[in-house]
Amino acid sequence: MTLNRRNFLGAGAAVAASLSAPMVLGAGKPRVVVIGGGAGGATAARYIAKGSKGAIDVTLVEPSRTYYTCFFSNLYIGGFRELSSIAHSYGKLASDYGINVVHDWAIGIDRDAKTVSLAGGAKLPYDRLVLSPGIDFVDGAVPGWDVSSQNKMPHAYKAGSQTELLKAQVEAMPEGGTFAMVAPPNPFRCPPGPYERVSMIAHVLKEKNPTAKIIVADPKPKFSKMGLFQEGWANHYDGMIDWIGQDFGGDVVEVNADEMTVSIDGEVTKVDACNVIPAMKAGKICEMASITEGNWAPVIGHTMQSRIDENIHVLGDACAQGDMPKSGFSANSQAKVAAMAIRGALTGSKVFPAKFSNTCWSLIDTDDGVKVGATYEATDEKIAKVDGFISQTGESGDLRKQTFEESVGWYAGITSDMFG
Amino acid sequence: MRLAISIITLWAALTGAALGEESAEAIGDSERGAKMFKKCKSCHQLGDGAKHKIGPHLNGIFFRPAATFDDFKYSKGMYAAREAGLVWDIDGLSRFIEDPRGTVPGTKMSFHGLPKEKDRFDLLAFLRIYSDNPQNIPEAAPTAIKVEVELSPEILAIVGDPDYGEYLATECTTCHQSSGDFDGIPGIVGWPNEDFVIAMHAYKLKKRDHPVMQMMAGRLADDEIAALAAYFGNLN
Structure with missing residues (x-):
């Protein structure tokens, strides 16, 4: 089909009159391609398909057949979830919502021709493109580490085999051994993630290897939910965790994966397991589409459209939007605003003012859950915070347990919102 | 239809047979149970004028089989429990309140459960007041009517x-x-x-x-x- 919606409209009434109505509709059916099947992409694909009831052709490009959510992958490391419980397939998006799910890599975007090239050779035309590729790592961010080191020093910041590897390495640590984490600089995916992970690893070590030590080298002077985590670490894992922030040289780090050493502010430590979480940038496809400024793709908050190309919407971790944290919840929230805007643009459905929200739950130890959240609105300049809350230190055990149970409910909610 | 009749017959038989002896037993501390009922109140009404809200009203619940109000839409799980013979006797209620989703998989009731037996029995003692003598509901402010916020x-x-x-x-x-x-x-x-x-x-x-x-x-x-x-x- 070479007649796309734009040149169909440009071709004028003569062409339209010569075709029967159904064919005209078929030829003019707008096409949306979504790249990335995570919290942003899967949600956007589902909401566009669901809302338009077949009036928009939706193609979802995602290399993996099984998607492991990053959220709750720390709970797998801590032994609170099975890996299979965070695995999801795209079957319902195809069967229940008519989405064309293509398991392939997007390797190029021609913004003038409005096509996406796939590694398998196909070219997908689009009227609107949604990019939700997540994150990639900044080359050379942690001296001594690159992706070839990821088996010895996993990042485990894309869930799946990396998460399994990190868990296995922590569990194989010798008695009284040392685990190190190199935490990332801002901004990065899941601000409380590294610290929930430290808590989960401490939980495992407390049970299996109570004399082991945890060192965290952090380039930041403070981190998300810091007071809550530090209170929890003192309560549950007293003396086990040594957090070295920027003020103490946590930003001067070098690793050697072959020797299994970590140098922090010049002091070299031999470690038994090491989690390196490098600085992050938007998924590579954003760079390939030339829609990034610095490490991220800037967007207009009202619609999540790229500030560089109005036919492209960028969601989740990859975009620079303002005040929202890079989280699965945020991506899911942004996807719904984008889906509404895209449907409005392509089919004329009603468009309402954008509203966003986010809540991040973290588990510190068994039944000790905490949360932080906020609501946001779009201004011309950015997505701006409206209101927020955070769990308090010293909360009762009942409330913390309730918060954890709520997070389990949220997991069931967001994954059914993403995958149907 | 035949099923419906047999259930009503069963209900009548159960209530008729059991009420007398059960009412003589103290199940628990109903005053404490009245306080515990606050957990239930956002969904269930009880007392004079009680209506179905998010959950069905609970007047006269004792010895009624599960999912028997025609004018309330239960979850599929609750209808299945009725088919399986679940009756709201003390044991049935206690098991359900202890672990709602474990006892009736698929229930819409958004409640984690009361793990402590004493809590359940105190609550049941309170509920029981509205089953023994439904024609004689206490004159204190009926729980059913109280509204959390007065809206215009x-x-x-x-x-x-x-x-x-x-x-x-x-x-x-x-x-x-x-x-x-x-x-x-x-x-x-x-x-x-x-x-x-x-x-x-x-x-x-x-x-x-x-x-x-x-x-x-x-x-x-x-x-x-x-x-x-x-x-x-x-x-x-």
Whole structure:
């Protein structure tokens, strides 16, 4: 089909009159391609398909057949979830919502021709493109580490085999051994993630290897939910965790994966397991589409459209939007605003003012859950915070347990919102 | 039809046979149970004038088989439990309240359960007051009528825009499943309009104490709350 919606409209009434109505509709059916099947992409694909009831052709490009959510992958490391419980397939998006799910890599975007090239050779035309590729790592961010080191020093910041590897390495640590984490600089995916992970690893070590030590080298002077985590670490894992922030040289780090050493502010430590979480940038496809400024793709908050190309919407971790944290919840929230805007643009459905929200739950130890959240609105300049809350230190055990149970409910909610 | 008749017969037989002897037994501390009933009140009414709300009213529940009100839409799980013979005797109620989802898989009741036997029996002792002598309900302020927040008739009369409700609802379904299932966050599907509106205003006015919901409701205008109530109320 070479007649796309734009040149169909440009071709004028003569062409339209010569075709029967159904064919005209078929030829003019707008096409949306979504790249990335995570919290942003899967949600956007589902909401566009669901809302338009077949009036928009939706193609979802995602290399993996099984998607492991990053959220709750720390709970797998801590032994609170099975890996299979965070695995999801795209079957319902195809069967229940008519989405064309293509398991392939997007390797190029021609913004003038409005096509996406796939590694398998196909070219997908689009009227609107949604990019939700997540994150990639900044080359050379942690001296001594690159992706070839990821088996010895996993990042485990894309869930799946990396998460399994990190868990296995922590569990194989010798008695009284040392685990190190190199935490990332801002901004990065899941601000409380590294610290929930430290808590989960401490939980495992407390049970299996109570004399082991945890060192965290952090380039930041403070981190998300810091007071809550530090209170929890003192309560549950007293003396086990040594957090070295920027003020103490946590930003001067070098690793050697072959020797299994970590140098922090010049002091070299031999470690038994090491989690390196490098600085992050938007998924590579954003760079390939030339829609990034610095490490991220800037967007207009009202619609999540790229500030560089109005036919492209960028969601989740990859975009620079303002005040929202890079989280699965945020991506899911942004996807719904984008889906509404895209449907409005392509089919004329009603468009309402954008509203966003986010809540991040973290588990510190068994039944000790905490949360932080906020609501946001779009201004011309950015997505701006409206209101927020955070769990308090010293909360009762009942409330913390309730918060954890709520997070389990949220997991069931967001994954059914993403995958149907 | 035959099934319905046999259930009614069974119900009559059970209530008739069992009421006399059961009423003589003290199940638990009903005054403590009255306080515990606060956990139930946001969904269930009890007492003079009690109506079905988010959950069915609980007057006369003792010895009634599960899912027997024709004018209340139960979960599939609850209808299955009725087919399987679940009756709200002390044992049936106690098992359900202890672990709602374990006892009736698929129940819409968004409640984690009361693990302590004493808590359950005190609560049942209180519920029991409204089953033994339904014609003689205490004259104290009936629990059924009390409303959490007084809203003006104008607010309650707002008819929500279902399209707007559908969009606004996308913000809710990140946590509250559109199937109505409860896995740790309450189902909010199929509620009576007024209950939904009152609950949201109670959060907005910070009379309910959940910080996420206070924040979410806090920025919703009256017509937006009405739109959400309309959307979720009609969702199947």
